Amino acid sequence: MENVELIETCLDNVFILELDGSKKLVTKNLVPGIQVYGEKLVKVGNDEYRLWDPNRSKLAAIILKGSSISLKKSCSVLYLGAANGTTASHVSDIVSLGAVFAVEFSPRAMHDLIRASIPRLNLIPILSDAMHxxxxxNMVSQVDFLYQDIAQREQARIALRNAELFLKKNGILVLIIKSRSIDSARKSKEVIDNEVNKLEGFFKVMELIDLEPYHSDHMAVVAQKIGPCSPV
Ligand SMILES: C[S@@+](CC[C@H](N)C(=O)[O-])C[C@H]1O[C@@H](n2cnc3c(N)ncnc32)[C@H](O)[C@@H]1O
Incomplete structure (x- = not known):
């Protein structure tokens, strides 16, 4: 029998689990008994938890780096760049009474995402280009939270277009910027500042989080929508 302790975080259904002296980030499994990508499952009392690796998920890294983002179980989330559902499945655990609209344009990744979504009724896969x-x-409602993790140029522009249509006023944007996907020749800080400046007037930037040591050359921008995001 493993010796485990659960510590609450400011996100619903997210805990730090102390497992035989080492601390791990976990989410409470919405679908007990089912793994999504081979992650370890741990049973505590009547509930089951999925280990959430910050080296595989930038959202896990953001939480472990001490971000103050809060995500409640009734929230709805628009997730751009859901890939095969690694992080999106943990978001589905978190918003157990809400919904995750998961947009991905790679048919190959979508195959796995659909498989992950079958037992998860709150995870809605959408095969589309986030640029459009x-x-x-017609498939996405107004959301409380917009999470964008797509390695593309024009990241701020894509976020603004989506926020204009779907993000509620005062809703939260988490934008992952990989500076090298935008411009490999320019300095990282310059590239990130340039993207952050594009949010000005539409969002109030609350946090800038460097994802080292989990993800090098990545920055997370946490911002709150303050007004209409005119299409650009
Ligand atoms: C870095 S991966 C996302 C990893 C994922 N967020 C996770 O943590 O599990 C980026 C994903 O964005 C997708 N992507 C890139 N550009 C896109 C676009 N314009 N529309 C939709 N998906 C896009 C890619 O196909 C890729 O699967």
Whole structure:
């Protein structure tokens, strides 16, 4: 029998689990008994928890770096760049009474994402290009939280387009910027400042989080929507 202790965080269904002296980030499994990508499952009392590796998930890294983002179980989330569902499945655990609209444009990744979504009724896979949010306008409701992790140029522009259509006023944007995907020749700080400046007037930037040592050359921007995000 493993010796475990659970410590609450400011996100619903997210805990630090102390397992035989070492601390691990976990989410309470919405679908007990089912793994999504081979992650370890740990049973504590009547509940089951999924280990959440910050080296595989930038959102896990953001939480472990001490971000103050809070995500409640009734929230709805628009997730851009859901890939095969690694992080999106943990978001589905968190918003157990809400919904995750998971947009991904790679058919190969979508195959795994659909498989992950079958037992998870709150995870809605959408095969679309996040550059063209009008193409999924009829499938997505107004959301509390916009999470964007797509290695593309024009990241701020994509976030603004989606926020204009789907993010509620005062809703939270988490934008992952990989500076090298935007411009490999320019200095990282310059690239990130340039993207952050594009949010000005539409968002109040609350946190800038360097994802080292979990993800090198990545920055997370946490911002709150303060007004309409005019299409650009
Ligand atoms: C870094 S991976 C995302 C990893 C994922 N967020 C996770 O933590 O499990 C970036 C993903 O964004 C997708 N992507 C890139 N550009 C996109 C676009 N314009 N629309 C939708 N998906 C896009 C890629 O196919 C890729 O799967």
């Amino acid at each position: 949010p009008n193409s999924y306008r």
